[in-house]
Amino acid sequence: MNLRFLETFLWVAKLRSFSSAAEKLHTTQAAVSNRIATLERDLGVRLFERDLRTVRLTPQGQDALRRAEEIVRLATEFRDLAGDGSRLRGSIAIGTVDTIVYAWLPRLIEQMKNRYPNVSMDLAVDTSLNIARQLQEGTVDLGILMGPVIGPDIHNLEICSFDCVWFAAAGLDLPAEPLELSDLVRVPILAYSRGSQPHHAILRLLARVGIQPDEARIYNTNSIATMIRLLCDRVGVTTLPRCVVQEHLDAGRIREIEVNAAIPPLHFHAAYAERPGNPIPAAIAGMAAEIAADFRAATETGPA
Structure with a gap:
């Protein structure tokens, strides 16, 4: 049986x-x-019901679908394992969020370049909500986001988590610590996108x-770079993963503040999404999980 026909x-x-x-297979x-x-003809069953508007699987087609998916998946894994990464060719559209960009995305791209030199990449940085929608629509192949994403044939691999810490500019005038939320609403709270x-x-x-929300000034943005700039310029306070702002923390531009409230x-x-063939x-999702684990271990133990 021809594997291309199953695909x-x-x-x-x-x-x-x-x-x-x-169109998807670049054929007629x-x-x-x-x-x-x-x-x-080979199977001796009718796989599809056809009319002028749509194509539907027959009951026999539904049964064959599950078996065909398994055969193609195993054949693809075998091809990947039998060869080296240089034989993997194609492209991937990745959607990710700012937090990952500031954490370990450069390491992922570097490892992709070394392990899969013949795979090209389209990268978009957006909100998790937009990436989830694009993944469901099929315009993104891999999303690295605050998930999971629910949808047909979508696989979710939990790869990392980050604790959030409250930060303020080094010279921002605040009451004595530890602070209450009622102390923080004196200044704007810089937050992720609405x-x-x-x-x-x-x-x-x-x-x-x-x-109440109208008693606090919450400034939302989908750009961590913007949030950090506003933070350093004493516009407000924020809560972010430490790895995102480590450079500014080391330079003394911002400081951690103790607040009697923490976000999860x-x-x-x-x-x-599982794509035939x-x-x-x-492969890239698995690589992301490895890199995230290495990054977590390095940041927890600190430099040698």
Whole structure:
């Protein structure tokens, strides 16, 4: 049985269109139709019901789909294991968030370059909400974000978490520590983008001590660079992972402040959709997990 024909079957089933599958596989619709007809003849069953508008799996097609997915997955893993990384070719669209950029993303890109030299990358930095949507729509192959992402065929690999610490500019005038949230609302609170997990966590902390959102000035941004600049310029206070601001902390531009309120740790996932015949997202997700673990170990033990 031809593996390429099975991959074609998977794409037609996923996209519900012979023409869309042909476009995805860079072939003709006639070639796709011929592959499916050959499969149906070899298997002795009808895999699809066809009409003018759509293509639907038959009950026999549903049964065959699960088996075909397993065969293609195993064949892909075998090809990847049998060769070295230089034989893996293609491209990957990665969506990630600022926190990962400031933590260990450069290490991931460097390792990708060394292990998979023939894989090209499109990288976008966005909010977790937008990356999750793009992953569900299929415009992103791998998301490294505050997850998990729920959707058909989407796999989530929990890769790291970061504790958040409160920071203020070194010269910002604040009451004596430890501080209460009521002390902090005297100045703006610089927060992640509206609707994000840490933004909601700050709102819950305020509500817990009876502070309404309109009684606090929360400045939201999807750019950590902007947040840090405002922090250093004494515009407000913020709570971020220490690794994000370590350079400014070491330079004495900002300082940790003790606050009797903490937002929960930020949990990050590598999320990717299973694509027939494409092992690249899963391979890079596994690499991200390795690098995140190494980064955590290095930051916990400190320099030798």
